Amino acid sequence: MALEVGGKSVETDEEGYLVNLADWDEEIAGELAKSEGVEMTENHWEVVNFLREYYNEYQIAPAVRVLTKAIGKKLGPEKGNSKYLYELFPYGPAKQACKIAGLPKPTGCI
Template sequence: MAIEVNGTTIETDEEGYLTNLEEWSPELAELMAQEDDLELTENHWEVINFLREYYEEYQIAPAIRVLTKQIGKRFGKEKGNSKYLYELFPYGPAKQACRYAGLPKPTGCV
């Protein structure tokens, strides 16, 4: 599979995750969100940017429990819960947000 961004073809696996993490861009994230009928807000970007930083540091995408806990630590208790994260990413906060962030599918996600 592939996604077209600004005249460049970007390869993805069958679930829509990037095959080359270096090809990620904010425009790509916006395009993926549009395909899911979502408009990325500042709150979405907090999670996406957090995931990218986390991956850079640990070389792994966090599972949902870790994501929820870390978001709560960084952005406050009202954002560190799965209800809030599911409102932002209805197809599963860890899976959908990682896809938008250009990261591999989180471990433990089916």
């Protein structure tokens, strides 16, 4: 499958995750978010950028429990809880946010 963004074609798998992580940029993230029905705000970008940093450091997309705890440490307890994250990413903070961040689907996500 392919996603058309700004005149270039970006390959995605059957679930809409980027095949090549290097293809990611903010414009592509915006298109992925749109396809997920997510209206990107500063708070969404904060989580997406956090995930990309996490992935760069550990080479793995965190499962939701790990994500919640790590965000709480970095951004504070009011953001490090699943209620807040599910408000931003209703279809699953780990799964949906990783897709928008151009990362592979987290292990343990169905």
